[in-house]
Each structure stands twice: as C-alpha cells, then as structure tokens.
Amino acid sequence: MSNLFGIMDVATSALEAQQQALEVSGNNIANVNTPGYTRQVAVLKEVPGADQNSAVGGGVEVAQVQSVTDNVLELQLNQENANQSSLTSYLSASQQAQTLFNDSQGSGLQSAISSFFNSLQQLSTNPSDAPTRQSVLLAAQNLAQGFNTTSQSLTQQQTALSGEIANDVKQVNTLTQQIATLNVQISQTQSGDTNGALIDQRTHAIRSLSSLVGVSVTDAGDGEVSVSTANGAALVVGNTAQALATQLSATDGQQHIFDQGQDLTSEISGGSIGGMLQARDQTITGLKQGLDQLAAGLSNSVNTQNRAGTDLNGNPGGNIFSPPPAGISGAAAQMTVQINDPSLIAASSDGSAGSNGNATAMAGLVNQGVVNGQSPETAYTTIVSQIAGQISNATAAQTASNLNLQQLQSQRSSISGVNMDEEASNLIQFERAYQGAARVAEVVDQMTQTALTLGSPA
Amino acid sequence: MRVAGSPLDLLAADLNDNQAQQAKLLQELSSGSSINAPSDNPTGATQVLEDTFQKSADTQYGNNVASLQGQLQTASSALSSISNVLTQAIQLGTEGANGTMSDSDRQAVANEIAGIRTQLMGLANTQFQEQYLFGGTATSAPPYSADASGNVTYQGNSGVNSAQISAGQYTPTNVPGSKLFAGSGADMFQSLADLASALQSGQGIAGATTEVQNAFHYVNTQTTFYGSTLSRLNSTSQFLSTEETQLTQNVSAVSGADLAKLSSELDQTSTSTQALTGAAYQVNQMGLISILT
Numbered sequence: 053m054s055n056l057f058g059i060m061d062v063a064t065s066a067l068e069a070q071q072q073a074l075e076v077s078g079n080n081i082a083n084v085n086t087p088g089y090t091r092q093v094a095v096l097k098e099v100p101g102a103d104q105n106s107a108v109g110g111g112v113e114v115a116q117v118q119s120v121t122d123n124v125l126e127l128q129l130n131q132e133n134a135n136q137s138s139l140t141s142y143l144s145a146s147q148q149a150q151t152l153f154n155d156s157q158g159s160g161l162q163s164a165i166s167s168f169f170n171s172l173q174q175l176s177t178n179p180s181d182a183p184t185r186q187s188v189l190l191a192a193q194n195l196a197q198g199f200n201t202t203s204q205s206l207t208q209q210q211t212a213l214s215g216e217i218a219n220d221v222k223q224v225n226t227l228t229q230q231i232a233t234l235n236v237q238i239s240q241t242q243s244g245d246t247n248g249a250l251i252d253q254r255t256h257a258i259r260s261l262s263s264l265v266g267v268s269v270t271d272a273g274d275g276e277v278s279v280s281t282a283n284g285a286a287l288v289v290g291n292t293a294q295a296l297a298t299q300l301s302a303t304d305g306q307q308h309i310f311d312q313g314q315d316l317t318s319e320i321s322g323g324s325i326g327g328m329l330q331a332r333d334q335t336i337t338g339l340k341q342g343l344d345q346l347a348a349g350l351s352n353s354v355n356t357q358n359r360a361g362t363d364l365n366g367n368p369g370g371n372i373f374s375p376p377p378a379g380i381s382g383a384a385a386q387m388t389v390q391i392n393d394p395s396l397i398a399a400s401s402d403g404s405a406g407s408n409g410n411a412t413a414m415a416g417l418v419n420q421g422v423v424n425g426q427s428p429e430t431a432y433t434t435i436v437s438q439i440a441g442q443i444s445n446a447t448a449a450q451t452a453s454n455l456n457l458q459q460l461q462s463q464r465s466s467i468s469g470v471n472m473d474e475e476a477s478n479l480i481q482f483e484r485a486y487q488g489a490a491r492v493a494e495v496v497d498q499m500t501q502t503a504l505t506l507g508s509p510a
Numbered sequence: 511m512r513v514a515g516s517p518l519d520l521l522a523a524d525l526n527d528n529q530a531q532q533a534k535l536l537q538e539l540s541s542g543s544s545i546n547a548p549s550d551n552p553t554g555a556t557q558v559l560e561d562t563f564q565k566s567a568d569t570q571y572g573n574n575v576a577s578l579q580g581q582l583q584t585a586s587s588a589l590s591s592i593s594n595v596l597t598q599a600i601q602l603g604t605e606g607a608n609g610t611m612s613d614s615d616r617q618a619v620a621n622e623i624a625g626i627r628t629q630l631m632g633l634a635n636t637q638f639q640e641q642y643l644f645g646g647t648a649t650s651a652p653p654y655s656a657d658a659s660g661n662v663t664y665q666g667n668s669g670v671n672s673a674q675i676s677a678g679q680y681t682p683t684n685v686p687g688s689k690l691f692a693g694s695g696a697d698m699f700q701s702l703a704d705l706a707s708a709l710q711s712g713q714g715i716a717g718a719t720t721e722v723q724n725a726f727h728y729v730n731t732q733t734t735f736y737g738s739t740l741s742r743l744n745s746t747s748q749f750l751s752t753e754e755t756q757l758t759q760n761v762s763a764v765s766g767a768d769l770a771k772l773s774s775e776l777d778q779t780s781t782s783t784q785a786l787t788g789a790a791y792q793v794n795q796m797g798l799i800s801i802l803t
Contacts, residue, residue: 091514147547154547155559156765162559166566173570176673177577177683178639180650406641406649408671408683415674418567429563437556440548447549458523469514476798 056503058102058110060496065111066489069096072114074482080470081479088256090119090468092248119248122467126255127269129464132457133259134266134282134322139450141327145213146335146443152202153339153436160436164198165350165418165428167191172415175399179408180364185394192354192372196387199347203384206340213332214307218298220264220325221309227261228293230254231279236291238275251275261287266322283319285311306332335442342435343384348376349423349431351387354414361398361410369398369410521790525783532779538767539776545765554764561764564677565757571676572750575743578673578683582743585643585684586736588636592698593733595633596726599626599702603719606709613712620709627702631655631662634687646686647671653687654699662699664688675746685735696721696728 073094083089097115101108155162171191175184234254241247258279261267266282272290279288286294294311301308301317308317309325317333320326351373358369374390376383391397401409423431538544548555605611606619635652636643645653645666653666664687671683691698701721708718 147549150547150549155562156543156545156555157547162562163566166563166570170566170570170573173574173674174577176671177574177581178641179671180641181639400647402647402667402669404647404649404667404669406645406671407647407669408673412672412674412680419677429560433556433559433563436548436559437552440552440555443547443549444552458520462520465514466512471512471514473798474512474514476802480802 056496056500060493061102062109062111063489063492063496065099065113067486067493069094069112069114070482070486070489072117074479074486076117077475077478077482081472081475084470084472084475088252088259089470090121090248090252090255091470092117092119117248119251120468121251121255122464123271125460125464125467129457129460130258130262130267130269131322132453132460134262134326136450136453136457137263137324138266138322138327138330139446139453141324142331142335143327143443143446143450145209145328145331146439146446149206149209149331149336149339150439150443152205153439155436161195161198161202161432164191164195165432168195169415169418169428172411175397176408176411176415179399179411180405182394185364185397185399188397189389189391189394192389195350196373196389199343199384199387203340203343203347206336206343207385210306210332210336213328213336214298217309217325217328217332218307220323220328221296221298224261224264224287224325225293225295227257227264228279228287228295230257231261231277231288232291232293235272235276235288262323264323265320265325281311281316281320282322283316285314285316285319287311304333304337335439339435339439340384341381342431342438344376344380344382346384346423346428346431346435347387348380348383350417350428351376351383353417353420353422357410357414357417358398360401360413362400362403362407363398364395364400364405366403366405370396372397517793518790521786521793525786525790528779528783528786532776532783535772535776535779539769539772542767543765544767551765558761558765561757561760565754565761567677568750568754568757571674572747572754574673575675575747575750578675578681579740579743579747581638581641581643581683582736582740584636584638586733586740588633588643589690589729589733589736592630592633593726593730595626595629596698596722596729599623599705600719600722600726602626603705603709603715603722607715607719616709616712620706623702623706623709627662627699627706628656630698630702634691642666643684644687644690646684646688661703664692675743676750679746681739681742682735683739685732690732691725691729693728693732696724698725698729701725 073096076092076094080091083091094114095116095118096112099110099113101110151159153160168188168191171184171188175181175188178184231254234250234257238247238250238254241250254277258267258269258277261279267287268280268282268284270278270280272278276290277288278286278290280286287296288294296316297310298307299310300306301315306317308315309320310316317329320329352375355371355373355375358372361369363369371390374386374388377386397411399411399414400407401413418429419427421427426434537546545551545555545558548559602619602622606616611619631654634644634654641649642651642653643649645651647669648666651665653664654662655665656662666687668686668688670686672680673683674680692700701718701724705715705718705722708715
C-alpha cells in the first residue's frame, strides 16, 4: 500500500530528474556555438516502486547523460580534414613557387632565354662589332642571374617551409600530449555516463591534429584511443605520447621528421605538414631539378659551341659559362658567365673576324635538343606547364574536398549538433514536468496537513 | 532529417565562395587577361609561352632581316655602279679599237681606263657599318689594293657568311670578291689592266675590250645573288610581320578576358550575394526561441 511520503518521494525524484534534464538542455544551449561540441541527452528511466507488490512505480531518474555521436563519421571527418588541410598548405606553397614562373606577369625566364639567343642572332649579322658582342655578354649575365635568383628563391621557399613544418611538428607534440592526458582522464572517469566534455576535448584535439598530419585513430578500450600517422607511425599509445622531432638532413639540406629516431619524412601525408612536404620535396624540388637541367644543358652546349669557334683575337674559343657542377645539382643557382672580355666570344668559324658561322651556330642552339633532347624553349615551357598542371589539379581536388568536408560537417551537425528549436521545446517540456512535480509535492503537503488536523476542533 | 548547426555557417561559406569568385573576376577584368597565373589554364598558359617564345624569335629574325637588307642594298648599289663603270670602259675600248684615234688620244683613253680601274677598286672596297662587303669573311681590311707595279691584288678570302632569317631558314649573306669579280675567262681588274696597256700600245684593243665585256657579263651574272636574296628578304620580312600579328592574336584569343562575359558573371555573383544576405537576415528571425521571448 502506498503512503503520502511515498508520493512525496516520487515527486522529489521527478523534480530532480526534470531539473537534471533541464540542466542538460541548458548545457546544450550554452554550447550551441562551441566548435566540436557534441549534444547530450538525458536518458530518463522509471524507478520501480518501493513496494514490490504495488503496480505503481517509484518515480523517475536520469539513467545516463549520453553524448550523441557517430564514430565512423568522426573518422571520416578526420580524414577529409587532413586532406583539405594538406591541399590548402600545398596550394599556398606551390602558388608562391609559381609566381617565379609567371612570364605573362613579368617574372620567369622566357624573356632572358629569348634575349640571350636573340643577342647571338644579332651578333651573327655583325660578328666583329664590339657593342653587339658586349650585349651578348650582358644577355648571358642576365640569363645566368635569372637562373640564380629563381633557383635561390625556390631554396628560400623550401627553407621557409622547413621552418613552418618544424613549428607544426611542435604543435603535433602538444596535441598528442593533450590526447594522452585526456586518455588517462577519460579511462579514470569512465562509468555509465560518457564524459562528454572530456571526449569532446579529445575529439577536438584529434581533429586539430588531423589538420597538421593525416592520422589514424583506433579504439584501445577503457575509453582510450590510439593515434598513429596515416602510415602507421605511433603518435599516442594509451597514456603515452610519442614526440616527433625535426632535424636537418645531411642528404638534402632539409628539415626531416623523426619518430623514435626513424625518418618518417617521405611517409607522412595529409595535414598541413603533408601538404608542405609535398610542395617542398616534390613540387619545388622538381622545379629546381628542371632549372638545373636547363641551366646545365644551356651552359654545356653554348660552351661546346664557343670552343668550336675562333674568338676576335684569332684564338680558339673557350667557355662562356662556368662549367656546371658534376651531377648537375646546383647548376642553376651557380650559373655564371666566366668571361668579361667580349672579344672572347668565338663568333668566327673560319678564323676571320668577319666570319659569323659559329655565332649563327650558337644562336641556332635555341632550336637544338640540348636539355635531355628538348630545346631550351621546350624545356622551360615544360617546367612551367608542370607546375601549372600540378596547381590546377590540386585546386580542383581542393574544391572537391571543401564540398566533401562541408557535407560531412553538416552530417555531423545533424547527428551531434545542437538544434535550438529542439532544445527550446525540451525546455518547455521539462519545465512543465517540473511544475507538475512541484504541484504534486504541494498537493501531498496539503493532504499531510489535512491528515494532521483530522479530528481537531475547527 | 534532423537539422542542426547554424544555417548561417552554410550561408557564410557560400558568401565566401561568392567573394572569392568576385575577386577572381575583378582580377581578370583589371588585368584584361583570363590567365593571371599559369595554373589558371595550364594548356593555355603553355600555348601563350610557346607563342611568346616564337614571337620574340620572330622579332629578332626581323632585326636580322633588316640588318641584312641594309648590308645587301649597299652591296647591290655598289655593284650597279660597277656595272655602269664597266659599260663606260667597254665604250671607251670600242672607240679606241676603231683605229681613227691618234696616239695621244689613245694615251688619254688609256689613262681614263686606269682611272676607271681605281674607281672600281674603290667600289670593290665598299663598306657597310665599317665592314668591307666584298672580302669574303675578311671584313676588317680592304680586300683590294694595288701593289707597287700597279697590279690589283685580292687580300680577302673565299668565306661566305650565313644568317638565320626565320625559323629553320638560313641565307648566305655575301659573295666573296674573288668569286664576284673573277671567274673562268673573266677577271675584271685584269681585263681593265689589259685594255689600258692595249690602248697604250695600240695593239689588241678589240681583244682586250672583249675581255672587259666578258668580265662585265660575268659580274652581272654574279650580281643576281644580291637581287634575289633581297627579294627573298622582303618576302620574309612580310611573312614575319604577318606571323607576329597572328601570334599576338593567338595570345589574346587564348588569354584575353571576355569583358562582356565577365561583367555578366559579376552581375550574377552580386545578385547571388544579395540573395544570400537576405536569406541570412530571414534565418536570423526564425526559431522557437525568438517566438517564446
């Protein structure tokens, strides 16, 4: 049989439960603009009555405060976030490199290459003329300087990228440390409730990490997660974060990334670090190699041709450009004109000062396959078309990734995001329920008073 | 489907895209070019670069042609003077050969012929921009000079220069004096020396005149090189300027901005921006919370 105090207990449980549910809604509303916030729901559960024989229950309780999340979606978001961030960093770096090859906007080597061969053409029409010879030397110096500054600017961009990569690696270490700490906290508080705030913090930290480097996340049990790079190098195992280190490599002079002494540089992909590595080690390195081959091919062929002729003093010609380094690497950065005396240009093919045969032959090198079978013009055009194509492809991929990320984010919102209308209607519901429970308590109070005054004189 | 997250975020992203699109259109408008970086259109940029290389080379071929035209015209006009002077010598020889002339008159004519020979030597030493035109590739010293006994000797060589006048096209630029003024059975300076001595001696004047005539015909034959090369240079020059115009047109066809299209696209983005901001305003008014309060 029930008693009045039993009813009071039921009312009290309702007051508590509705208040807690209101608190959850309030917290959801409070976090409506918090990035990465996962909405929570109070799962209400009826309490069995104290009297086992009674059909009436004993009130209500909040069984669990649940975070509404889709783990697969979170993994997809990590992946797409890493992809998008990688493309953004890659594009920013490679577009900067491209500005050095924007010939229609005044940069690039087209004009210097054309001017050099044109000056030789001009020389062929007046092979012994001193001012014409001087302008060949000037054009050659201008060409060499063009190669020097372009290649050096690319090296500077690589160095700047190395600096940014090192900074990002520091951030990676901060984040992995955070994740490891959160792992510990979450595994300690793990109970019926999910600790929404801590898990959200960890999810957010992993999301930030995926902006820096592509990651793979696996559930390690006890509420802990393991995080590794997309290629499997461990970053967080349980309560331990493995710090990455950067170090200057003797092989290519660039900052490399190490995990426990192992060089990960070539394996890292995704995130801003992946994007910058791709720009630094592939795109820009490719541009520099292209320039080196062009500079070496030009220097060698012009030198060989000049040596085949006779200079204005009647002597056999020598080198015009300093010979490119063995192995070609650095040829563009180091290209220099070796002669200062314009009479040393060997324009003559028969020994007479008025002969232009060798100048004509040198001018004609512009159409010869002197750079791996390509003419200097074609070789340069190939360099430009490669960077243009790479950027254009990455831009298309970025647009696709943006759309995909937006799509995933709105999917996540639809599952885990806070809907203000929903929360407002929850507020009304819980408020009304609270009011009802309070009314029940009031009624019990009145009934108790009535019971206490039963039989007393009025 | 459950909808959550602020629709304002999506609107903001769309507004952002619109703004980026607007910036790109404005850049195209202000630069007048649809390719402001090679990556805007890799194929187009490659084509523009190839065309620019070719245009630059064509401009230089044009300079080569202009320079050769000056040189060859100077040579050509020297050669027509030589031809005129030789005609004069033949006339004098013919007059001297008809036997009615007194010894002293013949002597005077012989002197005249010697003068003509000196004049021809001057013409054969014609310079263009301080370079001797008829010495082969030995252009820095006069190719013809007279020795102590008055014999004209050739100090040039037999070198022939060649210059490029368009893609893949080369032309010889000179005929050495040794070939221009002396060939089989014909030697301009020798024939005049022979005519002068024939006039002095009164013997073999007709034969010596024929010798000059042979030299005259020979030189005229050689001269055709200059005429035909000059006409080739003329047509090449026209070809080059046509090609340069064509290349300029190609470049603007590939990379030129379509102003009409750009401004209509700009209109579209600004209409769309207005629609989006309008939507954002309305979204802001909606929701249960604003009704409850």
